[in-house]
Amino acid sequence: MNAFEKLMAFQHQTEALAQIAGRLGWDQETVMPRGAADQRAEEFAAIEAVLHARRTDPHVRDWLAEVDDAALDPVGRAQIRHIRRDVERAARVPEALASQIARLTSRAQGLWAEARANDDFAAFAPILEQVVALKREEGAAIAQSARAGAVYDALLDGFEPGTSADDLERMFAAMRPRLVALRAACLERPAPDGLSGQFDAPAQMRLARRLAETFGYDTMRGRLDKAVHPFSAGSGADVRITTRTDPDDPFNCLYSTIHEVGHGCYEQAIDPAYALTPLGQGASMGVHESQSRIYENQLGRSRAFAGWLFDRMRESFGDLGIHDADAFYRTVNRLRQGYIRTEADEVQYNLHIMMRFDLERALIAGDLAVADLEAAWNDRFEADFGFAVDKPSNGCLQDVHWSVGLFGYFPTYALGNVYAGGLHQAMRVALPDLDADLAEGRLARATEWLRDRVQRHGGLHEPSQLIEAAVGAPISEAPLLDYLEQKFGAIYML
Amino acid sequence: MNAFEKLMAFQHQTEALAQIAGRLGWDQETVMPRGAADQRAEEFAAIEAVLHARRTDPHVRDWLAEVDDAALDPVGRAQIRHIRRDVERAARVPEALASQIARLTSRAQGLWAEARANDDFAAFAPILEQVVALKREEGAAIAQSARAGAVYDALLDGFEPGTSADDLERMFAAMRPRLVALRAACLERPAPDGLSGQFDAPAQMRLARRLAETFGYDTMRGRLDKAVHPFSAGSGADVRITTRTDPDDPFNCLYSTIHEVGHGCYEQAIDPAYALTPLGQGASMGVHESQSRIYENQLGRSRAFAGWLFDRMRESFGDLGIHDADAFYRTVNRLRQGYIRTEADEVQYNLHIMMRFDLERALIAGDLAVADLEAAWNDRFEADFGFAVDKPSNGCLQDVHWSVGLFGYFPTYALGNVYAGGLHQAMRVALPDLDADLAEGRLARATEWLRDRVQRHGGLHEPSQLIEAAVGAPISEAPLLDYLEQKFGAIYML
Structure with a gap:
């Protein structure tokens, strides 16, 4: 596999995991037992950690550096445009800031609901x-x-x-x-x-x-x-x-x-x-x-x-x-x-x-x-x-x-x-x-x-x-x- | 964190991901749209790959080697017993054999259903x-x-x-x-x-x-x-x-x-x-x-x-x-x-x-x-x-x-x-x-x-x-x- 194919194979798995995370959200809002909320938060944290690790995986940067955009068809170039943008955005945000925001907003949402009530x-x-x-x-x-x-x-x-x-x-x-x-x-x-x-x-x-x-x-x-x-x-x-x-x-x-x-x-x-x-x-x-x-x-x-x-x-x-x-x-x-x-x-x-x-x-x-x-x-x-x-x-x-x-x-x-x-x-x-x-x-x-x-x-x-x-x-x-x-x-x- | 705590934190996330995989199975048998079967197979493969990678993660072996069983309470020792057994079983099965079995049984299940019909x-x-x-x-x-x-x-x-x-x-x-x-x-x-x-x-x-x-x-x-x-x-x-x-x-x-x-x-x-x-x-x-x-x-x-x-x-x-x-x-x-x-x-x-x-x-x-x-x-x-x-x-x-x-x-x-x-x-x-x-x-x-x-x-x-x-x-x-x-x-x- 060349770098582009490796990237796409990796991305394919990431997208499948993102679909799973999305369906976990659907489940939470439609069929989840009420008493499962705390455990669900742990499950979300686990799959988000996996997704985050994949989005900042150093292999992705290496493969991106290797890809020859000019050799790709327009679809391939568009794929790379998306991956590159996501990687660059993720790379620019320090890990500590990203997790600080995740923790804070999780708490803020609860306080907001209470304040609104x-x-x-x-x-x-x-x-x-x-x-x-x-x-x-x-x-x-x-x-x-x-x-x-x-x-x-x-x-x-x-x-x-x-x-x-x-x-x-x-x-x-x-x-x-x-x-x-x-x-x-x-x-x-x-x-x-x-x-x-x-x-x-x-x-x-x-x-x-x-x-x-x-x-x-x-x-x-x-x-x-x-x-x-x-x-x-x-x-x-x-x-x-x-x-x-x-x-x-x-x-x-x-x-x-x-x-x-x-x-x-x-x-x-x-x-x-x-x-x-x-x-x-x-x-x-x-x-x-x-x-x-x-x-x-x-x-x-x-x-x-x-x-x-x-x-x-x-x-x-x-x-x-x-x-x-x-x-x-x-x-x-x-x-x-x-x-x-x-x-x-x-x-x-x-x-x-x-x-x-x-x-x-x-x-x-x-x-x-x-x-x-x-x-x-x-x-x-x-x-x-x-x-x-x-x-x-x-x-x-x-x-x-x-x-x-x-x-x-x-x-x-x-x-x-x-x-x-x-x-x-x-x-x-x-x-x-x-x-x-x-x-x-x-x-x-x-x-x-x-x-x-x-x-x-x-x-x-x-x-x-x-x-x-x-x-x-x-x-x-x-x-x-x-x-x-x-x-x-x-x-x-x- | 000592080695035991690191193991347990890692395991906690693995167990949460296993819960997600299990719920994906529930979803498939109860509420999944009929036309989603092929995509679901991809999703299962993706989360199984994540789980497999975690089960054979070299860090787990290192932490296990570091854990002092004698210093643990009975609950801790039981946790280690489970983790050690799983790791040893997984480690003894060559990667190639494991994935050969996964591919073959996936095909065999389809052929079995057809043969039974x-x-x-x-x-x-x-x-x-x-x-x-x-x-x-x-x-x-x-x-x-x-x-x-x-x-x-x-x-x-x-x-x-x-x-x-x-x-x-x-x-x-x-x-x-x-x-x-x-x-x-x-x-x-x-x-x-x-x-x-x-x-x-x-x-x-x-x-x-x-x-x-x-x-x-x-x-x-x-x-x-x-x-x-x-x-x-x-x-x-x-x-x-x-x-x-x-x-x-x-x-x-x-x-x-x-x-x-x-x-x-x-x-x-x-x-x-x-x-x-x-x-x-x-x-x-x-x-x-x-x-x-x-x-x-x-x-x-x-x-x-x-x-x-x-x-x-x-x-x-x-x-x-x-x-x-x-x-x-x-x-x-x-x-x-x-x-x-x-x-x-x-x-x-x-x-x-x-x-x-x-x-x-x-x-x-x-x-x-x-x-x-x-x-x-x-x-x-x-x-x-x-x-x-x-x-x-x-x-x-x-x-x-x-x-x-x-x-x-x-x-x-x-x-x-x-x-x-x-x-x-x-x-x-x-x-x-x-x-x-x-x-x-x-x-x-x-x-x-x-x-x-x-x-x-x-x-x-x-x-x-x-x-x-x-x-x-x-x-x-x-x-x-x-x-x-x-x-x-x-x-x-x-």
């Missing part, structure tokens, strides 16, 4: 300050620079390779005023009707399974279960998704399912030749989110598809208290005043992200002290949303991300929406009569278009190149904003 | 011959001797440390004529009634869950699911069991559940101080089987408990076509003429084992050629069971064990029954009024006695020492035989 930001602030300090150190080590912008970009690069905070700042600056205005205009108008009726959990799950199938999720290579928080786990031939049921709100279950189906279908569609290699996963967090969002929103919340879903829901639940498909469409798209990011609609969601992006950059730069985070959050929230935060669990304690050190992750959600906006515009050009399909619950042409343009490539291309090639235009927030203003302008008769 | 022993014989040859080589390497008895004992020692084929041969020689005679006498008498009625799967599973709880299985640290073959997986705080349902035969589900509950409760009862150490598992296959068997048979099929179960079954399924608890007791204990080991009753089960023990020793010794196995099997079966084997799937192709190289495993099932016989006799002396409890479905005193005498010790003692201390007498087949002759003599009015 008690609505007590002060109880969480001291450890968050330590997390911020260590993540700043980690970012500086990866960036090999202490410049604030470089530090944040290094963290962001771990989730969205090739994107900088400056790019995002420009994009978000264009989005924010239009979204704030759109939000305010919609909420001044009369609210669409809500649902009435009985929504028992087994019927919700039956319809969720039908939706998963409708959107092309392959249950021969995956499964749908219930969990407290919906998620998708795994790659290749074993991609599992979860959803949840709320007796008062079937949309929570159904649209969470479509969202996770978007993630799951992406992983299932990746070229099987890339299985258990660095290319055998979605290209980035942002690209992943673009798929889940376009399934959930641009397709799942379209007028055409809503008509089909309206009929299916009446078959499942009887009278919904909604008189026709147009009213149903307005219901699945209605804006509500709310504090919580994960419950936000298409218009407001990105406003939640942008404030987190600005606040976390300020924290990492040292321009915002953790002690001042709650006040800064509440000020910004009121500025964008027009009403005051009532308690920290509805404010800066609502998300787990910062407690576990995920700085640079939030903006990929908004970036995913932007990618989805561009992809949707291009898809509608390519498939001008798509609504006729959607109205009959036929998603195949839409999902095949996405499979062909985006999903099958896995990690072959850099995220921005992948999206630009799929869309046929530079990445821009304009298609998303145009779509939102047009859609919600019509719904709210602005 | 086609009732074609000749299609399986050539690869079984290779498996026998390699296992003989492996046994000789471990024994450091080519003497037939030593080779087989080395294989047996992997499942039941401290037991020799000579011990078993003496024991089985005493058992066989009495069991053959008891079997023949029972089958000459009129057969007890069978069940009639409807046994829907959800009701079977509800009763199975109630039985699991009744026998003390802790679902906070475990779970019960359905699988094609009942099994138990995991140790410590995450011990899962499975059962199956047959619409015509609820006893299959219920007694499989009690059997697996015996295995599961054993693992759950081990001193938590031994968790994720070499002591944190059952002492041997035989001791494990003694617990599952005593739960299933001596307790679960006792007259007193059968009365309680009869009432529960009528609550669940209505009329069973059986007029009273005495008749029900005869039904759950009835002997039937059959080919299949896993379906055999208490009297006939050990006869199935003994013939496998004799045949596999002859194979390993080279006294029996694989080409002659089918004929030898059929002759022996007719001699002990009094009727002829009709086809290989009911004969020498019925069990998976030999195809995957499990030579030396079968006798531990019979040894488990012998241990259970001794334990049961001692338990009845210690708890003379136990039947009053069993008649009301109260298992606590029986299971606590087993927990205290056997289960909590995990791997602290050698299997035979553990059982002898629990029973208070040398290991003997006499209590089991006396129990069987008395119980079935009464049931069949011999």
